[in-house]
Amino acid sequence: MSQSITLKCHKDVINKMNTTYQQSLTKVPPYAVFSAKLPGVTVTAYNSGKVLFQGVNAEKEASKWGEPETSKKGTKNTTTSKEDSLPSGFSNWSVVGSDEVGNGSYLGPVVVCATYAKKEQLPLLKELGVKDSKMLTDPMIKKIAKDLKLVIPFRQLIVTPKKYNEIQPNYNVNRMKVALHNQAIHLLLNDLLPEKPEGILIDQFTTEKNYRSYLRQEPNQVTSNLYFKTKGEQYHLSVAAASIICRATFLEELDKASKELGITVPSGAGTKSDQAAAKILKKGGLPLLENYAKLHFANTEKAKKIAFR
Numbered sequence: 001m002s003q004s005i006t007l008k009c010h011k012d013v014i015n016k017m018n019t020t021y022q023q024s025l026t027k028v029p030p031y032a033v034f035s036a037k038l039p040g041v042t043v044t045a046y047n048s049g050k051v052l053f054q055g056v057n058a059e060k061e062a063s064k065w066g067e068p069e070t071s072k073k074g075t076k077n078t079t080t081s082k083e084d085s086l087p088s089g090f091s092n093w094s095v096v097g098s099d100e101v102g103n104g105s106y107l108g109p110v111v112v113c114a115t116y117a118k119k120e121q122l123p124l125l126k127e128l129g130v131k132d133s134k135m136l137t138d139p140m141i142k143k144i145a146k147d148l149k150l151v152i153p154f155r156q157l158i159v160t161p162k163k164y165n166e167i168q169p170n171y172n173v174n175r176m177k178v179a180l181h182n183q184a185i186h187l188l189l190n191d192l193l194p195e196k197p198e199g200i201l202i203d204q205f206t207t208e209k210n211y212r213s214y215l216r217q218e219p220n221q222v223t224s225n226l227y228f229k230t231k232g233e234q235y236h237l238s239v240a241a242a243s244i245i246c247r248a249t250f251l252e253e254l255d256k257a258s259k260e261l262g263i264t265v266p267s268g269a270g271t272k273s274d275q276a277a278a279k280i281l282k283k284g285g286l287p288l289l290e291n292y293a294k295l296h297f298a299n300t301e302k303a304k305k306i307a308f309r
Contacts (some may be wrong), residue, residue, distance in 0.1 A: 003058040004092065005065050006123075007051045014045045017065065028152060031127045043094060044123065052123045086227060086235060088236035093198040094118040096188060098181050100203070101246035103173065106269040106299040107292055108254050110164060112180040112190045113156035113246040116197060121152060121261025125237045132233045133243040138251055145248030149242050155188040156245060158253070162291050174206045178214040186220040200225050203232035203239050257292050265292065269299055277303035 009017070014033055018025075021036035021043060028035055035044040040057030053062040087093075098114040128147050129140065136144070148154070154213060157180050159167075167176065181202055189196075200222065202211070208228050215221050233240035250267070257265040263279050266272040280289045281303055293300065 001249070003054070003056065004123075005053045005058045005062040007053070007062055008049055009045070009051050009065065011049070013065060014049070014051065017043065017045060017051065030126060031124065046123075046127045047103045048127060050123075050127070054123075067138075067277055083279045085198070086229065090146060090199065090201075090227070091236055092119055092122065093236070095236045095238045096185060096192075096197045096200045097232060097236050097240070097247055098185055098202050099232065099243040100177060100180065100190060100205075100238050101243065102267075103177065104269060105250075105267045106273040106294055106297045107161070107265050108250055108257065108267060109161060110176070110180070111156060111160040111246045111249045111253075112159075112177070112184050113242040113249070114181070114184040114309075115152050115154040115238050115241045115245065116188060116192060117152055117236070117241060122237055124151060125241060130237050130240050130244060132231075136244070136287050141244055142248050142251065145245045148245055152241060153191055154245055155184045155191065156244070156249060157184050158249065160291075161293055165290050165295050168294070168296055174210060175214045175217070177205055178211055179218050182215060182218050182222055183220065185222045189222065197225070199227055201227045201229060201232050201236050201239055203243070204228040204230045261292070270295060274299050274302040274306060278306035281307040 018034045021034070021038070024036040024038050026035050026037045026042075029044065031047055033045040033047060035042065038057070038061065041053055041055035041061045042225065043051065045051045051065070053059075058299055066272065094117070096114055096116050098112065100110060100112040102108050102110040125148075127146050128151075129136070130148070133141055159176075159180065185200060185202075195262070208226075211228065212223070215223065229235050233243050253263050254267060261280060263276060265276055277289060277293055277299060280292055286295070289295070289300070289303070
């Protein structure tokens with residue numbers, strides 16, 4: 001059975017490995033020192049000092065160099081309770097993952113992204129720092145997103161506040177998100193043809209029953225191989241990658257709006273958003289505000305009171 005084992009090694013040890021595997025070296029992946037293909041195992045050493053052993057002989061080869069930092073067996077023990085509704089080993093599958101950002105923010109767009117993370121790329125994504133975006137600072141998110149866009153296929157959709165306000169009366173929040181997730185996934189699957197992912201994981205925002213009910217109203221329906229998990233980024237790096245790209249784009253859009261308006265346009269739906277919206281109202285009234293805010297939020301009435309009291 002194929003295994004995946006990671007060692008944390010000193011630079012001197014990695015240099016020694018590089019010399020030892022000199023006759024078996026293959027193409028070096030991004031952010032790696034070397035990669036070697038031996039019978040039953042591929043060894044890849046990264047700049048961070050992590051060395052990944054993959055294959056049926058991973059444990060045997062890794063044991064020559066030290067104690068594993070993590071192993072497939074160990075990972076399974078810690079995640080069994082979380083993954084009980086997902087197939088065994090799902091976190092190591094080649095998966096399309098999708099997530100969205102901005103739905104709960106009064107100002108700024110809604111951004112939905114779908115990414116495809118092949119099993120062979122998962123070590124690279126970890127090396128790039130891909131994890132739950134809530135654990136990352138905004139500068140880190142922007143940097144990681146820039147790297148991600150170079151190494152994995154993705155599709156993202158941006159619904160500007162103006163467009164959001166146009167379609168919102170006919171689309172409740174969940175129906176809108178179903179439409180966006182489905183379209184991003186559909187476009188990405190077409191990009192990947194003839195290759196097909198082993199699964200599709202959607203960061204869950206409604207029940208599967210509701211999702212599929214809304215899906216029936218959409219063109220280009222993606223209906224098979226779907227899995228749903230709240231906090232999906234904890235179950236597969238494809239969702240974490242999608243979240244990071246979404247968040248980076250959302251932040252870029254806020255920065256763009258701030259420059260256009262000459263004020264700081266914040267995320268969220270708190271007092272700062274009310275105050276920013278009030279300034280926009282004073283500049284150009286509702287016709288200007290509708291370009292930057294989701295008008296059906298209660299913040300609109302609060303901003304009016306601040307602007308025109």
